[in-house]
Amino acid sequence: MLWSSVIYHEKYFYVVFSLYFIWFALTLLTQSTSKVSKSIKQYDFFSLIPSWHFFAPNPSVSDYDILYRTKTKLGQESDFIVAYITPIKTIKNILINPQKRKQKVFFDTTYMLLEISSKKDHKHIVLTIPYLLNLHYVSNIVKNSKVKADASQIQFAIAETKNKGLYFTTRIVFLSSWHEL
């Protein structure tokens, strides 16, 4: 039977309708931060269930930058060094904005780290993907840099900057543990 004659069958309408109905129901269910929503989201391996919050209910009103510092075997700590700072956009970003991909990854990992660290029991944070990604990133910056050749341990931090109109405020909102390089 040719596919072209098979597809006219009415039953396919009901199959596709059911698919869209379930898809939309899952979309609605995952818009909240409930346990049901989180249970569904953990099986959304291909990111097909959208989240339509867009800066809501808590808008993104801060910039987050990644810093790191090292410690030598003698215990001497360095100053904090910038590993990643949110870049300022240029006019060409209207058409193509490649830096937003990296920026969004840092934003997502920061958001997840802050969420985990706000919970009472967050000892396991060092084993989470966002923590490991940031640690891996800053560790490789140091390993590939000749400047910190005597560093034996590393610590990363997330700094939050807010524009208050007339001035900026910056504070550390997350500090990792010290890790061997």
Place this chain on the structure above:
Amino acid sequence: MNNITTVENIILFFALIGLIIVDLEYLLTSSIYSQQSLLTWQILRIRSEYLKSNKIAQYLDVFFDYPGIIFIFGCRLFFSLFSLLILAQNSSYNLFLIFGIFILTLLVNYRNPLGQDGSDQMLNIIICILLINKLFSGNFQVREIGIFFICLQSCSSYTIAGLAKSIGNKWLEGNAVTEILSTRSYGNLYVANLLNKNLWLGKILTWSSIIIETIFPFVIILPNPYWSFFLAWGFLFHLFNAIVMGLNVFFLAFIATYPAIIYVHLVIERLLNK
């Protein structure tokens, strides 16, 4: 049937341009997928027990690790470009190309659980629906319900965003837009200075976005010319976001859904006039 083909082609046109820009952006920042960088597969793969030990996982490593992931972005870029070139011809190759784009999109989404935004999510939905429509190209009912679904997801995205804003303190106070546009991430220095000096302007932008987003689905049932106000607002809203906030692909991903909204509006208008 020709109307629905035109609607699908316009949606696909904008979606393909969006995907081409997305893949160019991925390729221009491809170093972040290397083993020493931020989105290394060596760490991302540990989120799944299946990926740690399974033999199939070892084959996936070839594509998901660096530089294999570049091949995936490159393939999807090629499929999108070719599909765009033959779009007007309604060639049967389009089905295979869209199927290829869909599979590659699933691979990209699985490999990169971080760093995606709403425009990627809308493009995912559009490509999936258009693939189903291409598969059932002879079944008008299936194609029409696909267009209705794109319209539904688009309208619900605005309403859900509006409702979520309506329970946020900074949104209700009227300061959200000013503060968002004052950041380096999503802001612009010139616009931020303007809004900080004219707080009333920021409040108008904030409150109007809550209201219009929440009631956006009225676009489907309002008569002429009121319904076109919502589409005009949406066009300018996404254009503003692309220029000021750098959310370039959002413009394409959401404008791509407007032909579906227009189609549904005309269907409902015809039904109401009967």
